[in-house]
Amino acid sequence: MSRVVKLAxxxxxxxxxxxxxxxxxxxxxxxxxxxxxxxxSAFSLGAGRYLETGDTLTDDDLAAIAAHDAILxxxxxxxxxxxxxxDANIERGLLLKLRFELDHYVNLRPSKHYPGATGPLADPGDxxxxxxxxxxxxxxxxxxGAIRRGTPHEVANxxxxxxxxxxxxxxxxxxxxxxxxxxxxxxxxxxxxxxxxGGMWKRIVxxxxxxxxxxxxxxxxxxxxxxxxxxxxxxxxxxxxDNLFGDILTDLAGAVxxxxxxxxxxxxxxxxxxxxxxxxxxxxxxDIAGTxxxxxxxAILSVALLLDHLGLVDEAARVTRAVEDDIASRxxxxxxxQIGDAIAERVQA
Amino acid sequence: MSRVVKLAxxxxxxxxxxxxxxxxxxxxxxxxxxxxxxxxSAFSLGAGRYLETGDTLTDDDLAAIAAHDAILxxxxxxxxxxxxxxDANIERGLLLKLRFELDHYVNLRPSKHYPGATGPLADPGDxxxxxxxxxxxxxxxxxxGAIRRGTPHEVANxxxxxxxxxxxxxxxxxxxxxxxxxxxxxxxxxxxxxxxxGGMWKRIVxxxxxxxxxxxxxxxxxxxxxxxxxxxxxxxxxxxxDNLFGDILTDLAGAVxxxxxxxxxxxxxxxxxxxxxxxxxxxxxxDIAGTxxxxxxxAILSVALLLDHLGLVDEAARVTRAVEDDIASRxxxxxxxQIGDAIAERVQA
Ligand SMILES: CC(C)[C@H](C(=O)O)[C@@H](O)C(=O)O
Ligand SMILES: CC(C)[C@H](C(=O)O)[C@@H](O)C(=O)O
Numbered sequence: 001m002s003r004v005v006k007l008a009x010x011x012x013x014x015x016x017x018x019x020x021x022x023x024x025x026x027x028x029x030x031x032x033x034x035x036x037x038x039x040x041s042a043f044s045l046g047a048g049r050y051l052e053t054g055d056t057l058t059d060d061d062l063a064a065i066a067a068h069d070a071i072l073x074x075x076x077x078x079x080x081x082x083x084x085x086x087d088a089n090i091e092r093g094l095l096l097k098l099r100f101e102l103d104h105y106v107n108l109r110p111s112k113h114y115p116g117a118t119g120p121l122a123d124p125g126d127x128x129x130x131x132x133x134x135x136x137x138x139x140x141x142x143x144x145g146a147i148r149r150g151t152p153h154e155v156a157n158x159x160x161x162x163x164x165x166x167x168x169x170x171x172x173x174x175x176x177x178x179x180x181x182x183x184x185x186x187x188x189x190x191x192x193x194x195x196x197x198g199g200m201w202k203r204i205v206x207x208x209x210x211x212x213x214x215x216x217x218x219x220x221x222x223x224x225x226x227x228x229x230x231x232x233x234x235x236x237x238x239x240x241x242d243n244l245f246g247d248i249l250t251d252l253a254g255a256v257x258x259x260x261x262x263x264x265x266x267x268x269x270x271x272x273x274x275x276x277x278x279x280x281x282x283x284x285x286x287d288i289a290g291t292x293x294x295x296x297x298x299a300i301l302s303v304a305l306l307l308d309h310l311g312l313v314d315e316a317a318r319v320t321r322a323v324e325d326d327i328a329s330r331x332x333x334x335x336x337x338q339i340g341d342a343i344a345e346r347v348q349a
Numbered sequence: 350m351s352r353v354v355k356l357a358x359x360x361x362x363x364x365x366x367x368x369x370x371x372x373x374x375x376x377x378x379x380x381x382x383x384x385x386x387x388x389x390s391a392f393s394l395g396a397g398r399y400l401e402t403g404d405t406l407t408d409d410d411l412a413a414i415a416a417h418d419a420i421l422x423x424x425x426x427x428x429x430x431x432x433x434x435x436d437a438n439i440e441r442g443l444l445l446k447l448r449f450e451l452d453h454y455v456n457l458r459p460s461k462h463y464p465g466a467t468g469p470l471a472d473p474g475d476x477x478x479x480x481x482x483x484x485x486x487x488x489x490x491x492x493x494g495a496i497r498r499g500t501p502h503e504v505a506n507x508x509x510x511x512x513x514x515x516x517x518x519x520x521x522x523x524x525x526x527x528x529x530x531x532x533x534x535x536x537x538x539x540x541x542x543x544x545x546x547g548g549m550w551k552r553i554v555x556x557x558x559x560x561x562x563x564x565x566x567x568x569x570x571x572x573x574x575x576x577x578x579x580x581x582x583x584x585x586x587x588x589x590x591d592n593l594f595g596d597i598l599t600d601l602a603g604a605v606x607x608x609x610x611x612x613x614x615x616x617x618x619x620x621x622x623x624x625x626x627x628x629x630x631x632x633x634x635x636d637i638a639g640t641x642x643x644x645x646x647x648a649i650l651s652v653a654l655l656l657d658h659l660g661l662v663d664e665a666a667r668v669t670r671a672v673e674d675d676i677a678s679r680x681x682x683x684x685x686x687q688i689g690d691a692i693a694e695r696v697q698a
Contacts, residue, residue, distance in 0.1 A: 091541040120579045122471040139488075139509070144545035154513035156549040160488070164503035190593070192440040196493035196505040203499070223600035230469045230579060230604050244539070248597060251572035255579050 002035040008068040013046040014284025015294035016074025022296035022340025023303045029344040030315045047078030047090050056093035071277035075284035099135050102274035104267035106173050107133035109250040116328040117258030127257050129236035132174040133246025137166045140243040162197045167204050174240035175208050178215045184237035185217050188225045254281050261295030264302040278302040292335035322346035351384045357417040362395040363633025364643035365423025371645035371689025372652045378693040379664045396427030396439050405442035420626035424633035448484050451623035453616035455522050456482035458599040465677040466607030476606050478585035481523040482595025486515045489592040511546045516553050523589035524561045533565045533586035537574045610644030613651040627651040641684035671695035
């Protein structure tokens, strides 16, 4: 019985199209002989589209994307400081809008140190953890505002909104994941300062913990968590945290495990009401766009997350293994396409 | 002409008293032959005091402390999870209250890699930067709240409050500092998500920059800043940032430069309307309290910041040099007091 997966592909800006091309290459290779077909439709979205048409994400775009089974995104964002983008906010209007509208409440970001990957730590040790970052609440909700803008009396506020509904569902996801992994869950927040939001997160984690007696739970303030990420990252298994802290911790985790060129992510709607979206953690890096210098590995590992999410666990494992082998045998510079080719070959071997 | 400095000393909890004892030892040593006398009064504040009396910081305490010229603080906070502290928030009620009431709008946190200090990075390079963390605004203001607390319908909000007045003064301080250092200032925020607060910070930095044509200005999102802190910390000179981002970046910076046992800080009211307060960045570490295992170096370097703030620049430089020499010659474990003795001897040599 053959299965067709409708995949929306958003290459985006900068290095986005280059890394997505390799990710698709690997996806095609790993499914070449299987009974799953990916029916892909490309969406032209990002700074490029904005500059052409003035649109960031129209209702029609959103409806069309939502009609797919999953989304693969490269990277979006124009050249920093481009005066034509002064009034655009591609990040909010496109990336965050997709995450919010498609209710991607789990932002899943695995961090693994692959043998051969070189990072800044003298002794990285065994690093293998997953950050479960909340994706639809917190300081990201856009509930801010300013009065007396541009005057010496300006007041600019940002409100972090957190709901028991929103926190509980992501906390449950994190516990279920920890129960399938090494049975350790770390809540990261700043409960001593953000007493209302932090207090609620803590209470909900404690409540759900009682249903998972086999999972060890600990708590770290976000500042202390950054210390452990560089001094003892091996202590972590599953980290659950809010939208902003998760953003910060996962960039740091990416750097620590060998660079943001390897960090993959899934924006997941576990309920399946909306398509989930898979993307490298890195940005559009317009400075190296078109030079074939970008590492497509993060995009390719995002394909592994996508396959896993679709239940294609064997295919996912083959992609991950191919990436591992590729990293272990790296020496010398290769182009974006050469890395993609090498990994695509390995998945077929 | 002799000068008397009234110094309020708050040893606090856990390792606080131990490290403060050494800091005072070094302060006494470096001023032994000068014409400055430190007239010290100890204040018993922290979790210990709360458990005895139920008070965190009374109006009388605050008034008495405010009548001093400066404050030296060790660390405050009880044993995590102590049920008797369930309703206490020593951090908010004492530490943050002092910072807010005494208008410590500059939270000054230098990061330097001293030769001999061992950190997690394979190649730390030359690290010498200062984080100017805003100290009286942002998500720290305590403007949060919750409705339907403890129910499945709870909503818990936290509001970050930012004013042009508050941002401009700390930004001006940071530019003046950069102009006396290596002429480089990096604003760290999250302007693409926190558009109102971040937008105001950016506009104010750009406006003040025009008065400092000799200072190079750049901007990083907080997530990207954590990457650079581990991959290229040498790129930073002065970082200016908000209260929460500064909290996170300085713990990470402490870890990167050789451990939070070396990280000093000043909570400064540059206008002189209130006494400034100097403290190590580390916490009270109740697990090692009383064991003489704590490194008093961060507290001692906080004394250097205190001396510098009081205009005693030679004394400050002697303390810093003594610490540098001590770190360069470290080998084998020493007690808290042994480290203090060694540095006190060096400042007198
Ligand atoms: C581009 C930006 C809005 C985004 C975020 O902050 O979530 C990015 O940093 C990420 O981590 O995916
Ligand atoms: C104890 C806590 C409230 C404090 C802060 O967040 O400012 C501490 O982490 C610090 O950095 O001085």
